[in-house]
Amino acid sequence: DTGVSQDPRHKITKRGQNVTFRCDPISEHNRLYWYRQTLGQGPEFLTYFQNEAQLEKSRLLSDRFSAERPKGSFSTLEIQRTEQGDSAMYLCASSLRTSGGNTDTQYFGPGTRLTVL
Amino acid sequence: AQSVSQHNHHVILSEAASLELGCNYSYGGTVNLFWYVQYPGQHLQLLLKYFSGDPLVKGIKGFEAEFIKSKFSFNLRKPSVQWSDTAEYFCAVNAQDSGGYQKVTFGTGTKLQVIP
Numbered sequence: 482d483t484g485v486s487q488d489p490r491h492k493i494t495k496r497g498q499n500v501t502f503r504c505d506p507i508s509e510h511n512r513l514y515w516y517r518q519t520l521g522q523g524p525e526f527l528t529y530f531q532n533e534a535q536l537e538k539s540r541l542l543s544d545r546f547s548a549e550r551p552k553g554s555f556s557t558l559e560i561q562r563t564e565q566g567d568s569a570m571y572l573c574a575s576s577l578r579t580s581g582g583n584t585d586t587q588y589f590g591p592g593t594r595l596t597v598l
Numbered sequence: 599a600q601s602v603s604q605h606n607h608h609v610i611l612s613e614a615a616s617l618e619l620g621c622n623y624s625y626g627g628t629v630n631l632f633w634y635v636q637y638p639g640q641h642l643q644l645l646l647k648y649f650s651g652d653p654l655v656k657g658i659k660g661f662e663a664e665f666i667k668s669k670f671s672f673n674l675r676k677p678s679v680q681w682s683d684t685a686e687y688f689c690a691v692n693a694q695d696s697g698g699y700q701k702v703t704f705g706t707g708t709k710l711q712v713i714p
Contacts, residue, residue: 514702523602523688523704524642537701572642586632587702589642 485590493596501559502593506575513556516572563597570594600625604705619674619708621689630692631672637685684712
């Protein structure tokens with residue numbers, strides 16, 4: 482399978498615990514995005530990387546959230562001291578942005594569903 | 599800030615009926631527009647996209663969408679729906695913000711239920 486993969490697919494945790502999610506993008510894609518989706522809503526942008534550089538972070542991304550893409554390939558999203566309001570589907574997407582191109586198409590992974598008890 | 603509105607939250611149609619799902623966005627600059635579909639139990643998939651050129655774009659499975667710049671709209675259409683089109687449909691806008699960074703904004707989605 483050459484699509485975007487995410488691990489784990491489901492995570493149940495207790496309030497106050499830390500969780501980490503992983504995203505493996507499509508191999509040649511240089512951009513990687515994280516979104517959060519709650520019931521009845523569309524995906525909400527959290528952050529994105531071009532290669533290993535984190536280019537933008539949403540105001541939704543509180544200081545309890547941190548994302549990394551150390552080698553410009555896979556990425557991790559960590560949530561510290563989880564709260565019940567963090568329960569959501571966390572989506573990863575990747576895209577290929579070419580030099581001179583002014584936009585790109587994002588391809589989504591299956592998501593990680595987080596439940597905070 | 600850019601925003602995307604999908605007016606229909608839940609649409610129920612019989613098979614063979616025609617479909618039109620509304621999408622309006624607010625952004626004054628150059629935008630790229632997308633429709634994504636999420637079938638039950640599956641992840642988001644790209645249905646079609648508009649970057650430039652012909653404002654009528656055709657996607658997979660017989661879907662098409664028309665970009666009307668003057669109306670800030672990008673409505674999704676299909677002449678004859680099938681039961682297998684039952685899914686949730688998301689409109690998305692990709693635009694550069696003032697800092698030159700890309701920002702993608704999704705609508706809240708429209709759930710389509712097709713009755714056999």
